Amino acid sequence: MRLYYHPASTSARRVMLAAIHMGTPLELTEVNLMSAEDRRRLAALNPNNKVPVLQDADFILWESGAIMQYLADRTHGQTLYPDHIMTRADINRWMLWTGQHFAPALGVYVYEHIWKGLTGNGGPDPAELDRAGRQIAQFAAVLEQHLAGRDWLCGDSLSLADMAVAPSLTYVEQAHLPVTRHPKLMAWLERMRQLDAWRQTEPVW
Incomplete structure (x- = not known):
């Protein structure tokens, strides 16, 4: 199976986290999102022109959550x-x-504080x-309340839920994400940061 990804993409990181933790082998193809030619090839795989995309023989799958679930179903013994x-x-x-809720809102902060300037589109928009x-x-308040008395989002162990939610907090410091006043959320994020898979997928600045 081949994964088309970009190392700075938090959506692609979700898939990478799950695959590494489960020991699911993937062939990786990095997509240069600043390259018009790479973008053209990506659009041929995913009409939304976004990463990640999974190719399993003739089967093409996009949307990070769907890819995570598919890889789990393909991985014997995963938990x-x-x-x-x-x-x-x-x-x-x-x-x-x-x-639907948390990642899109966090993504606005990441775009306004990081990607907007890097792509020459000016500074942060206060209204946005x-x-x-x-x-x-x-939504951070929802997560904070849910994490009271628990280490992980679902049941007593790490799951795809944690792998899906946490990557949107990858740039908590760089993008000044306003979540640090939630101690249970931050403690859960620190547990995620201790995972070997998290360390292996940390974007390089």
Whole structure:
């Protein structure tokens, strides 16, 4: 199986985290997102023109959550995505929650504080930061409350839910993500940072 990715992409990092932790072998192809030719080739694989994309023979799969679930189903003996239907539903809930609510709001901060300047599009927009900041406050509070009395998002062990939510917090310092006042969230993030897979996928600045 081949994964098309970019090392700075938090969506691609979700997949890499899960694959490394499960021991799922992947052939990696880095996509230069600043290259028009690479972008053209990426669009042929994913009409959304985004990474990550998984290629398994003639099967092409995009959307990081779907790729994570597919890799788990392909990996014998993995523990991140148990077969129990209610456990999977709980994991799916958090994977969908971050994709719909938490990650997009955090992504605004990352874009405004990091990628916008690097791509020559000016400085941060205070109105955008205010809008996203209110959303982050709402959803970070949900996560903080959920983590009371627990180490991981679902059950008593690490799962695809943790692997899906945490990467959006990769740039917590560099992008000034307004989440540090949530002690349970930050303690959970520190547990994620101690994982070997997290260290192996840390973006290089």
